[in-house]
Amino acid sequence: MRTQVGIVGAGPAGLLLGRLLWLQGIESIVIETRSREYVESRVRAGVLEQGTVDILNEAGVGERMRRQGLVHHGIELSFRGRRHRVNMHELTGGRAITVYGQTEVVKDLIGARLDAGAEIFFEVDDVSVHGFDGESPKIRFRWAGEEREITCDFIAGCDGSHGVCRESIPEGALTVYERTYPFGWLGVLAESKPPSEELIYCHHERGFALFSMRSPQITRLYVQCDPHEEISTWPDDRIWGELETRLDAGGDLALKEGPIIQKGVTPMRSFVVEPMQYGRMFLAGDAAHIVPPTGAKGLNLAAADVRSLSRAFGDYYRAGKTEMLERYSQICLRRVWRAEHFSWWMTSLLHRFPDATPFQRRIQLAELEYVANSRAAATALAENYVGLPFTE
């Protein structure tokens, strides 16, 4: 098989890249190790920045998001038993976020790709990438029991944090920057009405909790836990009990219990590789960088990467220009590091660190008070949360 861009991974990065290329008349083939059902039901992120919403709308895949997405103008911070609203809309000159699940973004992108007659090979095995230091890269894999090979001009490594693309770049060519946190998030999806119309981020002496949602009937909840926590040690009663305790916000909010329909533990990590490219291979999304989920940046960074990459490929195929492809990493990494800092900061502000001294805990509270009471500090949170504008 031959194509222009071979895309490894059908997560948000690979699928959105495929769509943005298709709109420019650039051919691609997407390969994915998991089944369509699996990628469409993998519960992960839920907050879309304004810029991500704009990209999805411009890509012609925003119709259901416009109907079903929940536009939020603020978030709440809860600490010391009180809630404080950060009015993001007012602080950012009218910007907002949209709550719309990653599962739905993925379904919309797969639907659009298949409607357009473009290819995705699901359930592939033994993926390997070759020749990307030369002119004619190749992707090899097995599909339906047969060996296959794609010859392409470029490989887009959109295969997430445990994929093969980054690992195939020669040792020494990449520098890794990394930090792991001594906690994880236990995330659940429950059939119950969210306790508030907006998201609530809770700092509590027992640990962080987050009250989010997927719809007015489905709530998405997270509690800070041990990163290696056995899910079996968290029966539903324990989860609801911890959520109730950590919501502790003045008694005006009722947490409604309901059937828990999904549970999982996510360890937390900050990770960046530099550069995000090698020869004719370009990494995008989680393949190149991971953020702890506290600032809701993972999916949004993936969208920003492929926006730049699709423009760079556009320049190349339309006008033979390589300048933007050469600068791809440089363009992405500015935004990546801004989001890395913001996610680290939100994580540090809101979680209980097992080794924190009483002094460090007071410093955390002092910073929360500052964000809650200073327009300048709240503006810094708001403009990062809604997402900074794209610069190029």
Ligand code: FAD
């Ligand atoms: P992925 O979504 O990981 O997609 C990569 C795809 O490549 C996958 O479909 C994978 O199956 C496929 N793949 C892997 N290896 C191969 C291979 N060898 N060949 C072919 N295909 C391959 N972000 C938030 O903002 N908020 C959250 O609450 C949140 N929760 C998360 C929970 C978990 C468990 C994880 C892992 C991430 C979470 N994130 C969250 C981050 C966010 O979901 C990611 O940043 C986002 O999915 C990145 O998209 P991606 O396309 O780069 O990577």
Ligand code: DHB
């Ligand atoms: C969600 C996830 C996040 O990481 C976050 O900061 C806010 C919301 C969510 O899944 O709804």
